[in-house]
Amino acid sequence: MSAVPDEGTTPEPARPVLAARSATADLALVSTFAAFIAVCAILPAIVLPGMAVPITLQTFGVMLAGLVLGPRRGTLAVLLYLAVGLAGLPIFAGGTGGLAVLGKPSLGYLLAFPLAAALAGYVMTRLSSVRRSLLPLGAFAAATLASLLLIHPLGISVMGARLGLSPAEAITAGATFLPGDVIKNALAAVVATAVFRAFPDLLRARR
Amino acid sequence: MIELEQAGVTAYAPAQPEERGSGGHEQVVTLLHPTTCTLAERRIAVIGANGSGKSTLARLINGLALPSSGRVLVDGADTATDGAAVRRRVGFVFTDPDAQLVMPTPVEDVALSLRRLGLDRAARTARARQVLARFGLAERAELPVSALSGGQKQLLALAGVLATEPAVLVCDEPTTLLDLRWRRVVDDLLDGLPQQVLLVTHDLEAAARADRVLVVDQAQVVHDGDPEQAVALYRDLMASGATTG
Amino acid sequence: MRRRRAQGPRRPPWTGPLGLFHAGSSWLHRVGPGPKVAGLGVLGIAVVALTGVVTTLALALVTVATAVSARLPLRSTTRAVLPVLLTAATVGAYQVWQRGPAVGLEVGLDLVTLVLAATVVTATTRADELLDALVRGLGPLRRVGLRPEVLAMAIGLMLRAVPGLLQTATEVREAARARGLERDPRATLAPAAVRAVARARSTGEALAARGVGD
Numbered sequence: 001m002s003a004v005p006d007e008g009t010t011p012e013p014a015r016p017v018l019a020a021r022s023a024t025a026d027l028a029l030v031s032t033f034a035a036f037i038a039v040c041a042i043l044p045a046i047v048l049p050g051m052a053v054p055i056t057l058q059t060f061g062v063m064l065a066g067l068v069l070g071p072r073r074g075t076l077a078v079l080l081y082l083a084v085g086l087a088g089l090p091i092f093a094g095g096t097g098g099l100a101v102l103g104k105p106s107l108g109y110l111l112a113f114p115l116a117a118a119l120a121g122y123v124m125t126r127l128s129s130v131r132r133s134l135l136p137l138g139a140f141a142a143a144t145l146a147s148l149l150l151i152h153p154l155g156i157s158v159m160g161a162r163l164g165l166s167p168a169e170a171i172t173a174g175a176t177f178l179p180g181d182v183i184k185n186a187l188a189a190v191v192a193t194a195v196f197r198a199f200p201d202l203l204r205a206r207r
Numbered sequence: 208m209i210e211l212e213q214a215g216v217t218a219y220a221p222a223q224p225e226e227r228g229s230g231g232h233e234q235v236v237t238l239l240h241p242t243t244c245t246l247a248e249r250r251i252a253v254i255g256a257n258g259s260g261k262s263t264l265a266r267l268i269n270g271l272a273l274p275s276s277g278r279v280l281v282d283g284a285d286t287a288t289d290g291a292a293v294r295r296r297v298g299f300v301f302t303d304p305d306a307q308l309v310m311p312t313p314v315e316d317v318a319l320s321l322r323r324l325g326l327d328r329a330a331r332t333a334r335a336r337q338v339l340a341r342f343g344l345a346e347r348a349e350l351p352v353s354a355l356s357g358g359q360k361q362l363l364a365l366a367g368v369l370a371t372e373p374a375v376l377v378c379d380e381p382t383t384l385l386d387l388r389w390r391r392v393v394d395d396l397l398d399g400l401p402q403q404v405l406l407v408t409h410d411l412e413a414a415a416r417a418d419r420v421l422v423v424d425q426a427q428v429v430h431d432g433d434p435e436q437a438v439a440l441y442r443d444l445m446a447s448g449a450t451t452g
Numbered sequence: 453m454r455r456r457r458a459q460g461p462r463r464p465p466w467t468g469p470l471g472l473f474h475a476g477s478s479w480l481h482r483v484g485p486g487p488k489v490a491g492l493g494v495l496g497i498a499v500v501a502l503t504g505v506v507t508t509l510a511l512a513l514v515t516v517a518t519a520v521s522a523r524l525p526l527r528s529t530t531r532a533v534l535p536v537l538l539t540a541a542t543v544g545a546y547q548v549w550q551r552g553p554a555v556g557l558e559v560g561l562d563l564v565t566l567v568l569a570a571t572v573v574t575a576t577t578r579a580d581e582l583l584d585a586l587v588r589g590l591g592p593l594r595r596v597g598l599r600p601e602v603l604a605m606a607i608g609l610m611l612r613a614v615p616g617l618l619q620t621a622t623e624v625r626e627a628a629r630a631r632g633l634e635r636d637p638r639a640t641l642a643p644a645a646v647r648a649v650a651r652a653r654s655t656g657e658a659l660a661a662r663g664v665g666d
Contacts, residue, residue: 022656022660022665023665024656024659024660024664024665025652025653025656025657025660026656027602027605027606027609027656027659028609028652028653028655028656028659029649029652029656030606031606031607031609031610031613031652031655032609032610032613032617032648032649032651032652032655033648033652034606034610034613035609035610035611035613035614035617035648036613036617036644036645036648038610038614039614039617039618039621042618043618043621057641060641064645068645068649080603080606080607080610081610083583083586083607084579084583084607084610084611086582087579087580087582087583087586088472088473088574088577088578088579088582089472089579089611090472091614096532097472097574098472098532098570098571098573098574098575099489099492099570099571099573099574100532100533100536100567100570100571100574101570102492102496102566102570103496103536103563103565103566103567103569103570104536104539104563104566104567105539105543105563162559162562162563163543163547163559163563164543164547164551164555164558164559187637187641190637190638190642191637191638191641191642191645192645194638194642194645194646195642195645195646195649198646198649198650199646199649199653202649
């Protein structure tokens with residue numbers, strides 16, 4: 001209830017939909033967003049004009065889950081997605097899946113996903129009462145913070161260790177993903193804002 | 208027996224774009240004005256325009272919507288304080304079976320309904336297969352739900368709800384999305400049920416077969432009783448264009 | 453395990469019945485998911501902890517022998533491992549040039565060994581059995597309030613949601629194309645996400661109506 005500062009004094013009419021705030025509603029949001037990340041990852045990659053590397057939307061889905069669902073539910077959605085993917089369903093980027101990702105140099109990026117969703121969700125929650133016109137900017141900041149503090153450092157460290165690279169070499173290799181990530185985070189911010197506009201209570205009742 | 212005692216429902220409407228800033232207030236709208244009635248007939252139909260409040264009335268009965276004022280009792284259990292007991296007695300069928308069917312395969316979906324009976328997993332699966340066989344869906348028990356036709360999905364939704372043998376079945380426009388053939392299958396199935404059925408519908412023929420018909424217009428019950436008069440009133444309302452939605 | 457296979461519902465997702473599983477009757481198919489995942493973990497630690505050309509070669513040979521004994525179709529296994537073979541070759545060659553043949557061999561082979569072993573475990577284990585094992589493995593967490601049956605339900609809900617969301621994504625893309633907006637993410641991704649939330653809402657409502665939260 002960002003709009004009403006003194007909640008205690010204003011009698012609130014009951015919301016009609018019991019389900020909107022219950023544990024079953026959270027369960028449904030978490031599993032649907034896990035599925036949404038899967039769909040983002042398996043859809044054909046988007047080719048943007050002027051960019052050499054086509055971008056897959058896996059990280060976009062992860063960030064969106066954090067931004068929209070908040071730290072707790074967002075992290076659970078990403079963990080569910082990872083568990084089902086590791087179990088052998090082909091829902092990781094490029095239609096891969098199974099335990100093989102554990103052996104790949106890109107493992108660090110995957111491990112960073114739940115943490116990134118948690119951080120992006122937490123920052124977004126702190127920013128949830130900013131002016132509506134600043135929401136996209138806030139969401140972009142939250143997502144960018146998560147990718148710069150968690151996804152890239154973890155991803156690059158694990159890749160460096162697995163491939164026996166020096167820090168400088170690893171950072172050079174990992175930096176190729178940065179421009180794509182800026183675009184994905186901007187997309188996640190725009191889309192999260194659209195979702196908040198359609199479902200304002202997602203921004204209010206955050207956990 | 209279903210009792211509504213001055214049960215009304217209000218909700219927040221999303222604020223208009225220009226009001227939506229840090230100072231904007233949301234509007235409170237009335238979805239159903241306080242309503243009092245006792246529903247004991249075996250076949251009850253609820254008709255009304257889109258957005259008139261008839262779905263809200265249906266949702267009140269299994270606690271999916273809670274009254275903002277007054278109360279709703281099912282066989283004495285209050286939907287607000289004893290929701291679990293109410294939902295054990297009242298099954299609910301949605302318009303869109305895709306919304307209702309939540310598990311990947313029919314057998315898992317029916318088994319989900321059976322969880323409340325306290326059976327173990329193997330017993331649930333076996334029982335679910337029996338239920339599916341009764342509804343002619345045995346061969347599709349393990350197909351993905353997404354591979355079923357719309358009619359098969361609605362049949363499965365009914366099977367899932369009826370598997371626990373509720374005393375009351377509330378159906379919110381169960382045939383709206385179906386073709387004529389499946390509409391007849393679902394209608395016949397509902398007609399033959401031993402349970403009390405509350406049917407929200409746009410199908411006036413089905414409404415005319417009920418024991419009692421409620422007409423909802425602009426969040427109010429404007430007629431309650433004889434099916435023939437109800438259908439005539441509803442036709443008048445639709446023709447005059449004076450309704451919501 | 454065979455008993456459970458008979459009574460547990462099969463869970464065919466949207467691509468092939470059981471994820472990346474390949475039916476077979478080798479000894480690896482018969483070992484339970486728990487020991488296989490544990491074995492994979494041990495191999496992973498060994499590959500990282502043990503260095504030296506001889507051990508690297510030995511671990512690689514053991515893994516290849518295991519893979520052969522699983523009698524998996526050559527084609528799909530190759531397809532699964534091929535991308536990492538290319539990475540291994542590129543990085544291996546780079547390391548031979550930068551740090552010598554020993555490092556190059558070890559980095560390249562370690563990579564292939566782990567990915568091949570994991571691919572074999574995935575291909576010989578049904579996805580639903582692996583998830584069942586995960587749900588059982590999380591049983592002790594009941595004490596801290598995480599109920600394994602909720603996880604099992606969440607997995608089911610997710611698998612049910614994927615085909616629907618894929619269809620939504622396709623519909624939204626077609627609608628955007630019809631309006632000439634297919635390159636505008638606001639016309640494709642935003643509606644897809646909004647409809648995903650709407651879907652979650654109605655799923656939550658259906659769960660509540662069916663008494664799942666009671």
